[in-house]
Structures are given as C-alpha cells and as structure tokens.
Amino acid sequence: MSPSTDSHPTVADPTADWAGVQLHVVTGKGGTGKSTVAAALALALASSGRTVLLCEVEGRQGIARMFDVDPLPYAETKIARGLADDRGHAGSVYALHIDAESALLEYLAMYYRLGRAGKTLDKFGVTEFATTIAPGVRDVLLTGKVFEAVERNSRNKGAMTYDAVVLDAPPTGRIAQFLNVNGELAGLAKVGPIRSQADRVMTLFRSPRTAIHLVTLLEEMPVQETVDGIAELRSIDLPVGAVITNLVRPHELDEEALAAAAERGLDAEDLAADLDRAGLEATDTLVSALLDQAADHATRVELENRQREVVAEAGVPTYTLPQLPGGVDLGGLYELAATLKEQGLGR
Amino acid sequence: MSRTRVGPLTGTPGSQAPALDIDAMIDDRSVGIVVCCGSGGVGKTTTSAALALRAAERGRKVVVLTIDPARRLAQAMGIEKLDNVPRPVPDIDGTGSLDAMMLDMKRTFDEVVTSQATPEKAEQILSNPFYQALSSSFAGTQEYMAMEKLGQIHRQAQKDGSYDLIVVDTPPSRSALDFLDAPERLSSFLDGRFIRILLAPAKGPARLMTAGFGLVTAAMTKILGTQVLKDMQIFVAAFDTLFGGFRARAEKTYALLQADGTAFLVIAAPEEDALREAAYFVERLSEDEMPLAGLVINRATLASDHQISADEAAAAAARLERGARESTEGTAEQSDRTVGLLRLYARRLRLVEREGRLRERFSAAHPQVPTAVVPALPTDVHDLKGLRLIGDLLADRA
Ligand SMILES: Nc1ncnc2c1ncn2[C@@H]1O[C@H](COP(=O)(O)OP(=O)(O)OP(=O)(O)O)[C@@H](O)[C@H]1O
Ligand SMILES: Nc1ncnc2c1ncn2[C@@H]1O[C@H](COP(=O)(O)OP(=O)(O)O)[C@@H](O)[C@H]1O
Ligand SMILES: [Mg+2]
Ligand SMILES: [Mg+2]
Numbered sequence: 001m002s003p004s005t006d007s008h009p010t011v012a013d014p015t016a017d018w019a020g021v022q023l024h025v026v027t028g029k030g031g032t033g034k035s036t037v038a039a040a041l042a043l044a045l046a047s048s049g050r051t052v053l054l055c056e057v058e059g060r061q062g063i064a065r066m067f068d069v070d071p072l073p074y075a076e077t078k079i080a081r082g083l084a085d086d087r088g089h090a091g092s093v094y095a096l097h098i099d100a101e102s103a104l105l106e107y108l109a110m111y112y113r114l115g116r117a118g119k120t121l122d123k124f125g126v127t128e129f130a131t132t133i134a135p136g137v138r139d140v141l142l143t144g145k146v147f148e149a150v151e152r153n154s155r156n157k158g159a160m161t162y163d164a165v166v167l168d169a170p171p172t173g174r175i176a177q178f179l180n181v182n183g184e185l186a187g188l189a190k191v192g193p194i195r196s197q198a199d200r201v202m203t204l205f206r207s208p209r210t211a212i213h214l215v216t217l218l219e220e221m222p223v224q225e226t227v228d229g230i231a232e233l234r235s236i237d238l239p240v241g242a243v244i245t246n247l248v249r250p251h252e253l254d255e256e257a258l259a260a261a262a263e264r265g266l267d268a269e270d271l272a273a274d275l276d277r278a279g280l281e282a283t284d285t286l287v288s289a290l291l292d293q294a295a296d297h298a299t300r301v302e303l304e305n306r307q308r309e310v311v312a313e314a315g316v317p318t319y320t321l322p323q324l325p326g327g328v329d330l331g332g333l334y335e336l337a338a339t340l341k342e343q344g345l346g347r
Numbered sequence: 348m349s350r351t352r353v354g355p356l357t358g359t360p361g362s363q364a365p366a367l368d369i370d371a372m373i374d375d376r377s378v379g380i381v382v383c384c385g386s387g388g389v390g391k392t393t394t395s396a397a398l399a400l401r402a403a404e405r406g407r408k409v410v411v412l413t414i415d416p417a418r419r420l421a422q423a424m425g426i427e428k429l430d431n432v433p434r435p436v437p438d439i440d441g442t443g444s445l446d447a448m449m450l451d452m453k454r455t456f457d458e459v460v461t462s463q464a465t466p467e468k469a470e471q472i473l474s475n476p477f478y479q480a481l482s483s484s485f486a487g488t489q490e491y492m493a494m495e496k497l498g499q500i501h502r503q504a505q506k507d508g509s510y511d512l513i514v515v516d517t518p519p520s521r522s523a524l525d526f527l528d529a530p531e532r533l534s535s536f537l538d539g540r541f542i543r544i545l546l547a548p549a550k551g552p553a554r555l556m557t558a559g560f561g562l563v564t565a566a567m568t569k570i571l572g573t574q575v576l577k578d579m580q581i582f583v584a585a586f587d588t589l590f591g592g593f594r595a596r597a598e599k600t601y602a603l604l605q606a607d608g609t610a611f612l613v614i615a616a617p618e619e620d621a622l623r624e625a626a627y628f629v630e631r632l633s634e635d636e637m638p639l640a641g642l643v644i645n646r647a648t649l650a651s652d653h654q655i656s657a658d659e660a661a662a663a664a665a666r667l668e669r670g671a672r673e674s675t676e677g678t679a680e681q682s683d684r685t686v687g688l689l690r691l692y693a694r695r696l697r698l699v700e701r702e703g704r705l706r707e708r709f710s711a712a713h714p715q716v717p718t719a720v721v722p723a724l725p726t727d728v729h730d731l732k733g734l735r736l737i738g739d740l741l742a743d744r745a
C-alpha cells in the first residue's frame with residue numbers, strides 16, 4: 001500500500017476483506033444506490049485510518065450533493081474525515097469530479113506541453129468532439145485519470161497519494177465496456193501515447209488490487225442485471241468484488257408467522273387481544289389493516305428471498321445495507337459506512 | 348395485493364393536486380400520442396405498457412413503443428425478439444387491439460442510413476468506427492431514435508389507419524429532460540464547428556485551411572494517430588449529405604410532440620431525486636409549449652386511513668415487548684408477531700408521511716398538475732394481469 005502524505009501510520013487490518021485492494025469500483029443498475037454506496041465505502045475506509053479518494057465520472061456532482069459541499073472542481077478536495085478508530089486514528093476522504101474535457105486538457109499539458117495548441121483545440125471544438133464521439137476516447141480519459149490517482153507515488157513530490165481510491169462508476173450496463181476500453185483500443189488509436197498507457201491501465205484493472213462491486217436491490221430487474229454484469233466482467237477477466245444489496249427493509253416476522261401471513265392465516269382475535277394489552281383500541285379497521293399489511297410483507301419477503309438466492313448463486317461475497325427510512329443525509333452516510341465496516345467491507 | 352383501499356390520493360397527505368383522469372385521457376379520440384417521461388427506474392415502461400393495454404381493452408387500436416422492458420414483461424407481451432417492428436400482443440379483451448415493440452436503437456439508426464444514402468455510401472458509413480460509436484453509445488442516440496421510430500410509426504398509422512393511439516416509453520436516462528434535449532444535442536453536435544472544419548478541406552475552399560486548423564490537425568494526429576483522423580474525415584464527409592435529412596426529421600417529430608393530439612405523462616417515484624426531475628420536466632414542457640396531461644406518482648407507499656399514528660404504533664410495540672418479557676403466560680410468541688406487525692405499521696406510516704411531504708412540496712410549486720398515485724405492489728409487474736392491475740390503479744378503479 002502506498003504511503004500517504006498524512007503522517008499517520010496505515011492501521012488498516014491486513015487480514016480484512018479486500019485488504020489489498022487499492023481501487024474499489026462501484027457499479028450497479030441505475031438508481032440502486034451506486035453513489036451512496038461508493039460514498040459510504042469511502043467513509044468506511046477512511047474510518048479505518050486510510051486516506052481515500054472518491055471519484056465520480058458521470059458529471060452529476062452527486063458527491064457534492066451527498067456531502068453537502070459546493071460543486072467540486074477538477075481538483076482533489078478534502079470533503080470529510082472518517083470516524084476515529086479505537087486508537088484514535090481517522091483517515092480522510094478527498095473527492096474528485098473527473099470530466100473528460102478537463103482530463104484531456106490536463107493530459108495534453110502534461111505530455112505535450114501543448115499550451116497554446118491545447119487551447120486552440122478547445123476553441124475549435126476538438127476537445128468536445130474527441131470526448132463525445134471519438135469512440136472510446138472519453139472512457140480512456142476517465143479511466144486514465146483514475147489509474148493515475150491509484151498509481152501516483154510519493155516520488156512525485158508534493159502530490160497527494162491515497163491508500164485507496166473509490167470510483168462511483170457508470171451503471172452495470174456500461175461497466176464492462178468502460179473498464180475494458182483500454183483493452184479494446186486496437187481498432188482505433190493503434191499508435192500514440194494514449195495507446196501506450198492502455199496496457200498499464202489494463203494490468204491494474206485486471207489485478208487483485210482492483211475490486212468491482214455491484215450494488216443491487218432485492219428486485220427482479222436489478223438482480224438480473226447484476227448476475228449478467230458479473231458474468232460479463234468475468235468473461236473479460238475483470239475482478240468481481242462484492243455484491244452489496246441496498247435498501248433492504250427489515251423483516252419483522254419469523255418464518256412461521258410469515259407463512260401464516262401469506263395465507264392470511266394470522267389469527268385476528270389473538271391480534272386484537274395483543275393490541276388491547278398494548279393499550280390500543282383494537283378496531284376492526286386497525287386489525288384488518290395490520291393483517292393486510294402482513295400479507296403484503298410476506299409476499300415481499302418471499303420475493304426478496306428468491307432474489308437473495310439468485311444473488312447467492314453468483315458465488316460472490318455479499319453485504320447488506322438497510323433502507324434508511326428518512327433518506328440519506330451526511331449522518332446517514334456515516335451510518336451506512338459503519339454498517340459496511342461491521343460486515344467487514346472497508347475495515 | 349392488500350385489500351386496503353388505495354387509489355389516487357386516498358387518505359394521503361399532499362392531496363391538493365387535482366386528480367388525473369386516465370380513462371378520460373385514453374377514451375379521448377383526439378389524443379393520438381401519449382409519451383411517458385421520467386427519470387430512470389420510476390416505472391415508465393410499466394406505466395406505458397399498462398396504459399396501452401387499458402386503452403386497447405377500452406376499444407382503441409394501440410401500439411406501444413417500449414425501450415427496455417423487464418425480461419419477463421417482454422416475454423409476457425411477446426416482444427422479447429427485438430425485430431424492431433410492432434407485433435400483436437395476444438389475449439387482449441374487447442374490440443380494440445394492442446401491438447407492442449421494443450426499440451432497437453442501432454437497427455433504427457442503420458435503417459435511417461440505408462434509406463437515406465446510396466448503397467455504396469451507406470456501406471461506407473455503416474462500417475465506419477465513428478458511426479458505430481455514434482449509433483451504439485453516443486449519449487442521446489437512444490432518445491433520438493425513439494423519436495425517429497415514433498415519427499415512422501405515426502406516418503404509417505396516418506397512411507393506413509393501423510393505429511389510433513401510440514404510447515411511447517422513453518429511454519432510461521438519468522434525466523427526464525434528455526428526451527427533449529438529446530435530439531437537439533445530437534444534431535447540433537453533428538453541425539458543430541469542428542465537423543464543419545473537417546468537412547472544409549474535402550470541399551476545397553482553401554481559405555479555411557488556416558494556420559489554426561493546421562495546428563489542430565497536427566495535434567490530433569500526434570495524439571490519435573493518422574488512421575483515426577482518416578476514419579473521422581471519411582465519417583464526417585459521408586454523413587454530411589445526411590445531416591439535412593436528420594435535422595428535418597427531428598424537427599418534424601418535435602412539432603408532432605407539440606401538437607394537440609399529444610399528451611405527456613410525467614412518471615415519478617415519491618422520492619426527492621425523481622420528483623426534482625419531474626419538476627424540471629414539467630417546467631420545461633410548459634416552456635416548450637408541449638401538452639402535459641399529468642403526473643403519475645408510481646410505487647407510492649399508501650395507508651388506508653390513519654387509525655393510529657406512527658408514534659402510537661411504535662410506542663404500543665415497545666409496551667407489548669416489555670409486557671411479554673415480564674409475563675409468565677404463554678402469550679410471548681403471539682406478542683412477538685404483534686410487535687412485528689406494529690413495527691411494520693409504524694415504518695410504513697413514516698414512509699407515507701415522508702412521501703406525503705415530498706409530494707406536497709411538488710404540488711405547492713406546481714398546483715395545477717393533475718396527479719394519479721399508484722401504490723408499490725409487493726411484487727414486480729411481469730404479466731398482463733399485473734399490467735391490468737396497474738391500469739386499474741392508474742384509473743382509480745382498483
Ligand atoms: N440505504 C439507503 N437508504 C435510504 N435511501 C437510500 C439508500 N441508498 C440509496 N438511497 C437513496 O436512493 C436514491 C438513489 O441513490 P443513488 O443516487 O446513490 O443511486 P445511483 O445508483 O448512484 O443512481 P444513478 O444511477 O442515478 O447514478 C437517492 O435518493 C439515495 O439517497
Ligand atoms: N407500482 C409498482 N409496484 C411494484 N413494482 C413496480 C411498480 N411499477 C414498476 N414496478 C417494477 O419496477 C421495475 C422497474 O420498472 P420499469 O417500468 O422498467 O421502470 P423504468 O422504465 O422507469 O426504468 C420493474 O421490475 C417493475 O415491475
Ligand atoms: Mg449515481
Ligand atoms: Mg424502462
């Protein structure tokens with residue numbers, strides 16, 4: 001693990017899950033909670049004493065919104081501290097909003113000293129062209145910047161280095177194409193500097209230093225996408241990490257009660273007696289509202305269990321995050337981070 | 348599904364909005380196109396399919412253009428084959444009819460190219476890597492193609508009377524606005540400054556071969572290599588003749604969307620992000636003078652009426668739990684169940700309250716938007732029966 005410029009020792013437990021992973025890629029179906037989980041994971045890692053960089057590449061300023069800070073520039077910005085561990089160490093979370101045009105200009109400036117030409121390119125709409133349509137160029141630039149942040153080392157004086165990088169990545173439908181873009185360059189940039197970096201990027205992405213986590217809900221479509229996504233990633237030798245099932249609702253009934261509820265076999269009189277004991281007026285409407293809800297709950301649990309089995313068949317470690325009833329604010333992110341850590345992710 | 352009486356706006360806060368009368372909309376013969384918009388995952392595809400089915404079973408000749416249906420739903424509708432032509436959905440009740448199709452964006456794009464260009468030119472375009480990227484992954488292509496397909500189906504229906512209602516699902520974009528913006532973005536991109544520069548040498552006028560351009564090409568060559576530049580020039584030159592056609596078609600479809608026979612439905616989940624997107628979209632529709640029919644809040648948590656409050660339910664659960672611990676009678680196990688049921692109830696009510704607040708915020712800013720509320724079913728919607736139920740709920744007839 002690379003040393004960080006913060007002078008604290010790295011205290012992360014080397015036997016923890018994913019201990020050797022420096023790049024955590026978080027993907028999933030749209031809206032399942034990729035950004036939320038990426039942020040929580042970054043906080044969990046920071047709460048284990050690491051210095052973490054959280055990157056977003058979809059141009060939405062989701063990180064700024066979640067952490068309640070101003071929109072992020074194209075510069076690494078410290079946005080949060082992890083919780084201190086037993087020994088009082090706390091790492092930090094830095095964030096970076098990577099956009100392809102800035103990455104291209106940075107790239108040109110760095111490798112070509114194309115000061116003036118770079119600006120001219122921009123003026124002629126070339127950067128826009130290159131980053132929107134030139135096939136793959138956009139993804140090459142985005143992944144290239146992530147690669148640079150992971151591989152950056154302390155020889156580069158004054159540069160910030162990180163123990164871990166967490167990427168809030170494109171959705172499952174595009175993730176394989178996105179991460180594999182450097183492996184697919186053959187059809188296009190056969191020569192040139194973009195090409196020469198490609199192999200090194202693929203080496204990192206295929207190595208055990210990278211883990212690609214998939215966020216899902218326990219619902220049919222997201223689980224199907226997750227299973228398909230895992231198969232696709234495996235088929236191109238990209239390292240699948242964990243599945244994180246998100247927005248899981250607590251189960252309040254034991255199996256026997258669930259089975260009874262599903263068949264609408266819960267006893268209304270017993271229920272009424274209990275309600276009475278609890279000091280509630282056991283009206284018929286209240287009793288039947290509770291029984292209806294029990295039936296729905298049982299149906300829902302059955303569906304979730306079926307989906308959980310489908311997820312389990314993928315043979316990937318699984319972590320679970322609850323649905324926070326009030327939505328996710330900064331406090332909620334810390335809560336989710338703690339839940340991940342308890343289960344061993346980000347420890 | 349529970350027997351709890353649910354339907355648009357029953358017993359939930361945030362109910363100042365006027366009710367959206369879905370049946371009046373689909374029975375209105377002057378409505379020829381319904382477009383379902385919204386951000387990803389809110390239930391656009393489900394709503395489009397449910398609406399189309401309901402309209403068909405109320406006697407209309409309907410075609411529904413879906414984009415990314417869940418696999419089982421596509422199977423149930425017989426459209427999992429992706430051949431880019433509407434196919435009849437079996438087992439429709441009544442005198443109407445329902446055809447359905449799933450959009451194949453690349454194929455639609457290819458077909459436009461082949462129908463517009465000479466065979467040699469089409470061949471040249473189709474095999475160009477830039478075209479392949481544009482037609483399969485350029486952000487906005489899917490939206491553009493959805494509009495293209497809508498235009499095609501509409502023209503056909505006008506000609507042969509095959510359909511009197513077209514229901515359009517929209518791509519799973521992050522933003523509902525993408526559907527309106529993407530075609531414009533694509534055509535202005537194709538019309539962009541750099542593309543014109545690339546075209547200029549092919550057309551000859553030396554005056555554009557400025558020092559600036561030389562610098563640009565030199566830099567591009569250095570970065571990308573000469574082959575890329577060549578591919579790019581071929582692509583742009585070959586595409587040039589098609590630009591006009593593309594833009595004209597997009598403008599026509601846009602005009603169609605503004606016409607009286609079109610109704611937009613905005614679909615949202617009762618969540619902050621989705622409702623924010625819905626609000627942007629509603630505002631944008633009125634700016635663009637496009638006809639908004641209403642808002643559908645899908646996957647809502649509803650409660651019949653407030654027997655007891657969330658706090659009361661939670662407090663009662665706690666009391667019962669304490670009582671069971673102290674009791675020596677054999678009622679403990681039964682109490683556990685009741686505790687669980689009360690907790691679920693409290694949780695549900697808190698969600699109802701939260702969603703109600705979010706909806707109130709929306710309707711305070713957009714008080715005139717007619718709204719229908721569809722509850723979250725405990726299971727997915729993957730067959731005609733499920734679609735019928737959603738249709739009933741949409742129309743408040745469950
Ligand atoms: N565990 C949770 N409890 C409660 N709400 C959650 C939880 N996880 C995510 N959410 C909420 O769900 C919504 C979607 O989450 P998020 O933006 O992280 O998803 P995403 O996968 O990044 O979406 P997109 O595909 O649009 O990028 C947000 O409003 C978020 O606050
Ligand atoms: N009211 C509802 N109750 C339960 N499940 C629903 C409801 N509406 C949609 N779904 C389910 O949610 C998932 C996503 O719906 P879909 O219509 O494909 O969303 P979109 O097209 O907006 O991305 C599907 O599995 C669908 O069955
Ligand atoms: Mg996100
Ligand atoms: Mg859809």
